[in-house]
Amino acid sequence: MVEPLNIALAGLGTVGTGVVRLIETNAELIARRAGRPIRIAAVSARDRTKDRGFDLSRYTWEDDPSVLASREDVDVVVELVGGSDGPALALARKAIAGGKGLVTANKAMIAHHGLELAAAAEEAGVPLKFEAAVAGGIPVIKGLSEGAAANAIERVYGILNGTCNYILSTMEDTGRDFADVLQDAQRLGYAEADPTFDIEGIDAAHKLAILAAIAFGARLRFDAVETMGVSPVKAADIEQARALGYVIRLIGMAEIDRSNGVTGLFQRVRPHLVPFGHPLAHVDGATNAVVAEGNFMGRLLFQGAGAGDGPTASAVVADIIDIARGEKRAAFSMPAGELEAIEPAPTGHRLSRSYIRFTVHDRPGVLAEITAAMRDAGVSIESLIQKGSEEEGGEVIIAAVTHEGPESAVTEAMRILDGSDSLVAPPLVMQIIAD
Structure with missing residues (x-):
């Protein structure tokens, strides 16, 4: 009988509960595709009494999430706590040091500490996976690191934040101004009570830094991402853009700049005018889309739901299935020590x-x-x-x-x-x- 892959799940919010429901609902299908069953050995979250829509009693509960990393019956820790530091980072470090695989949807932690975690995972011989950290259910990390692996990527860019895209496309459809639409986005659950990370471009910058590292084989440089959000955009800008043949979208863009004989990494998140004929102009609502341009493959477009319990949980479980199959590729498509330290590119000559x-x-x-x-x-x-x-x-x-x-x-x-x-x-x- 094939032994199951035992996972421990830290964080039972929207995504965490989605992961549990997905594993429970599609257990037989997942086992066939993974080559072995996926078993939830233990869970941890802040509030044990909260009704999450499923029976928690079937799973071992740990009040301290760090305990998950030391359980002998756990092969993989799934971190869905969130935050670049604090309990999430402590759990990630402990899991890897304890010889456990790590799956996370935490884009902030990967953007800030991804190199450290990748090097530690390689040293420990365990997998580190974070497909769900960028663009929710869209398999863009797998697409870049596997499907486009033979290509020199020339540019990667796209709509990386569903909240901002919802706000801008709603302003476009209704003629309403930013503050009014933001309130609606908060009421509908597209924006947090404190929307700063989304509307000021920080969330998109986290994702762009991760994509740039994978696309260009570069060391992560989140601090080098030039960032501006959508809060300055007025309804009048949307109107003028339309009259000129454009829509406004928050775009994260990264490319290698080799002008003047110096190699630099250009990374920018800010609102752009996108012509009606461009594929990104038709990405509406809370959808994400990523364009990658390679020297042999041409232009690829990845598009789909960038957030939500179902799409994000799907990406998390896909990573778990890869681990169950024995897949251990380098987290950033090549060993951490081989990633290039590329200086930020100047922008004045662009x-x-x-x-x-x-x-x-x-x-x-x-x-x-x-x-x-x-x-x-x-x-x-x-x-x-x-x-x-x-x-x-x-x-x-x-x-x-x-x-x-x-x-x-x-x-x-x-x-x-x-x-x-x-x-x-x-x-x-x-x-x-x-x-």
Whole structure:
């Protein structure tokens, strides 16, 4: 009789309960595909009395999650506690040191401590897996590390946060402003009570850093991800983008930059204008999508549910099945010691077209001041749209689209205008993705 793979599960929130339900519901199918049964040996969570929709009495309960890592009847620890440090990291370290495999959906922990954990797992000869940490149920990590393994990845980018995508696509559909739609997202459960990690781009930056490490064989550099969220985007920006043939999406983008004879790693999360004809323009709601471009495979698009109990639990259990089959590939597609330490790439020389929104006082001379600053910085303006106010002397929105040019020129124009009493608020700059 084939011995089961015994797992211990720390964290019984949305994803954890989804994992239990999935293993219980599809137990026979999972066993056939894994080549052996998957058995939940023990569980741990903060509140034992909470009703989670299934009978907890069939599983051994541990009040202290760290105990799971030392149980002799456990082969793999599944960490679904969350947080970059604290109990999650302590459990991960203890599990690996104790010779247990580790499966996690914790993108913050992997983004901050992934190299350490990967090296420790290799030293201990145990698997470390985190498919569910990026894009929920979309198998993008497996796709990059296995399906695209023979390719030199040139660029990886996409919509990595469902909360932001829901907010932006809802603003697009309804014409409502950011704060109003955010409240709806919180009420519907798409956004947390404290949505900072989502709306300021931090969650997407965690995921992008992980993808970049796998795609380019680079050492994790979360601290090098340039990050801006969606909170500055107004309904007027959505309207202007549509008139110009674009939608606005929060895009995480990473690529190797070899200009000027120096190799650097470019990593950025910020709102972009995406042309209607681009596949990412049609990704709505809380959906995630990742585009990978390889030197032989061309463009691949991975798209699907980026969060939720079912999709994320599916990715977690897929990792467990891989371990049951005996799969032990390196966590970042190659040994941790072989990942390159690539310095962050400078961005000033990057060529792009930009959308720039100015909110200004409605008075003579303001437009001339803006165009003079752009001229002096060497920015070529393709189009300029002014949306007037209903009252004389009120606020006016001016939207400019630039011709392709170095980002340093736009930065210089913003420096020239910094502190101008014509500006009601700092300008918003968003790059435009090419078709």
